[in-house]
Amino acid sequence: MRIGLIGGGNIGKFLLQSINIDGLLSGDKIAGIYTRNQQAAAELATEFAVENYSDIQSLIQSNIDLVVEAATIKVVKDYAAAILASGKDLVLTSIGALADEDFYKNIEEICRESGAMIHLPSGAIGGLDVLKAAKSIGELESVSITTRKPPQALPGAPADQEQVMFEGSAAEAIELFPKNINVSIILSLAGLGPEQTGVKIISDPAVSKNSHTIEATGSFGTLSLKVENDPMPNNPKTSYLAALSVLSALKNKNAVIKMG
Numbered sequence: 001m002r003i004g005l006i007g008g009g010n011i012g013k014f015l016l017q018s019i020n021i022d023g024l025l026s027g028d029k030i031a032g033i034y035t036r037n038q039q040a041a042a043e044l045a046t047e048f049a050v051e052n053y054s055d056i057q058s059l060i061q062s063n064i065d066l067v068v069e070a071a072t073i074k075v076v077k078d079y080a081a082a083i084l085a086s087g088k089d090l091v092l093t094s095i096g097a098l099a100d101e102d103f104y105k106n107i108e109e110i111c112r113e114s115g116a117m118i119h120l121p122s123g124a125i126g127g128l129d130v131l132k133a134a135k136s137i138g139e140l141e142s143v144s145i146t147t148r149k150p151p152q153a154l155p156g157a158p159a160d161q162e163q164v165m166f167e168g169s170a171a172e173a174i175e176l177f178p179k180n181i182n183v184s185i186i187l188s189l190a191g192l193g194p195e196q197t198g199v200k201i202i203s204d205p206a207v208s209k210n211s212h213t214i215e216a217t218g219s220f221g222t223l224s225l226k227v228e229n230d231p232m233p234n235n236p237k238t239s240y241l242a243a244l245s246v247l248s249a250l251k252n253k254n255a256v257i258k259m260g
């Protein structure tokens with residue numbers, strides 16, 4: 001499998017290292033990269049032996065089988081349709097883009113026409129399997145996530161005291177914190193949707209990890225799950241688990257035995 005990568009930040013670099021240097025995806029390789037900062041892209045291209053494309057169309061038209069997006073919600077909104085229309089599968093990290101129902105339906109329709117597929121890694125959380133099973137007969141009643149991060153991981157957070165930065169729906173949360181709460185949107189997609197999923201974001205100077213506590217109720221019983229994530233070394237906003245989940249999604253993409 002030849003992978004095209006959008007974004008050369010934390011997750012992008014982790015994938016370049018794990019796949020192209022450490023060989024963690026057996027024969028698969030990242031073959032091409034497209035990212036905003038052209039100087040950084042040129043350096044990554046040399047370091048990890050990938051082709052550097054200066055525009056998205058060139059990446060799409062290159063000899064790749066699928067695209068991994070590790071950039072921003074805007075990148076997904078701007079480029080997903082063209083990637084999927086070309087018949088190439090797309091793995092997303094900026095899952096917040098799918099909170100927009102019209103956008104979701106549009107790219108779903110494009111997939112139906114082109115045969116491409118969208119893969120959504122579980123990101124910095126877990127428990128999605130429970131929600132999917134619980135809602136399969138429509139008996140999932142409530143879902144919420146409480147995210148607690150150190151102040152340097154949240155825009156506008158005070159350095160010296162704990163503060164609730166947001167409390168409301170996932171739909172509002174991703175508008176206000178597009179780089180910090182993608183987890184609430186995959187949780188919504190697995191469960192009750194962005195309007196019905198509760199979100200609380202707390203800035204806490206006493207913690208060094210990004211923790212996510214998920215609570216759900218339904219006819220199945222109750223779910224209570226807390227993940228305490230180590231941040232990526234170079235970006236406190238992003239949990240290491242989010243990067244691992246992309247690698248895992250790529251590993252399992254063509255599995256003949258699927259779990260969950």
Ligand SMILES: NC(=O)C1=CN([C@@H]2O[C@H](COP(=O)(O)OP(=O)(O)OC[C@H]3O[C@@H](n4cnc5c(N)ncnc54)[C@H](O)[C@@H]3O)[C@@H](O)[C@H]2O)C=CC1
Nearest residue numbers: 007008009010011035036070071093094123124179238242
């Ligand atoms: N699903 C989840 O659970 C999680 C999702 N995320 C999201 O994953 C994405 C990637 O995260 P990181 O690697 O930590 O971010 P990062 O900020 O370290 O890297 C983003 C990269 O995207 C590139 N980029 C930005 N705008 C671009 C454009 N218009 N065209 C091409 N490239 C562009 C930047 O140059 C940079 O290389 C972010 O959207 C982040 O919010 C992060 C953590 C968890």
Ligand SMILES: O=C([O-])CC(=O)C(=O)O
Nearest residue numbers: 124180181182183238239
């Ligand atoms: O990495 C995390 O802990 C969560 C995050 O930034 C996101 O969901 O956007």
